[in-house]
Amino acid sequence: MRSVEIHQTILYNLLKVIEMLDPKIIGENVRQIRKEKMGQTQESFAESINTSKDTVSNIERGSVIPTTQTLANIAEYSGVSINQILGIKDPE
Numbered sequence: 001m002r003s004v005e006i007h008q009t010i011l012y013n014l015l016k017v018i019e020m021l022d023p024k025i026i027g028e029n030v031r032q033i034r035k036e037k038m039g040q041t042q043e044s045f046a047e048s049i050n051t052s053k054d055t056v057s058n059i060e061r062g063s064v065i066p067t068t069q070t071l072a073n074i075a076e077y078s079g080v081s082i083n084q085i086l087g088i089k090d091p092e
Contacts, residue, residue, distance in 0.1 A: 018065075021065055021086060021087075022062075022087060023059075023062040023063070023064065023065050024062035025062075025086075025087040026059065026062070026065060026066065026085060026086055026087060027059055027060045027061055027062040027063075028060075028062075029084065029085050029086075029087060030056070030059050030060055030066070030074065030085060031060040033074065033078045033080055033085070034056070034060075037078055037080070038077075038078055042056045042057055042060070048077050049070065049073040049074050049077050050073055051070055051073070055070065066085075071085060071086075
């Protein structure tokens with residue numbers, strides 16, 4: 001397989017995975033982490049993960065899927081896996 005074909009295949013597969021993500025579930029998971037695990041307001045949580053309150057609000061409403069950097073920040077700050085945030089069961 002040529003390099004271009006490999007990159008196209010990877011991109012196609014990545015887009016399929018992104019299509020499977022449910023922004024509502026991700027938002028519910030982030031809200032639960034923020035409120036129940038961390039006990040924070042949207043504003044203080046946003047500051048802790050280096051983003052804006054509006055971004056946290058949009059994620060929690062399911063309006064947007066968090067960027068990879070925001071996902072990494074939430075996971076690192078809260079001690080929760082990215083899979084858990086995305087609603088994907090961790091392999092056992």
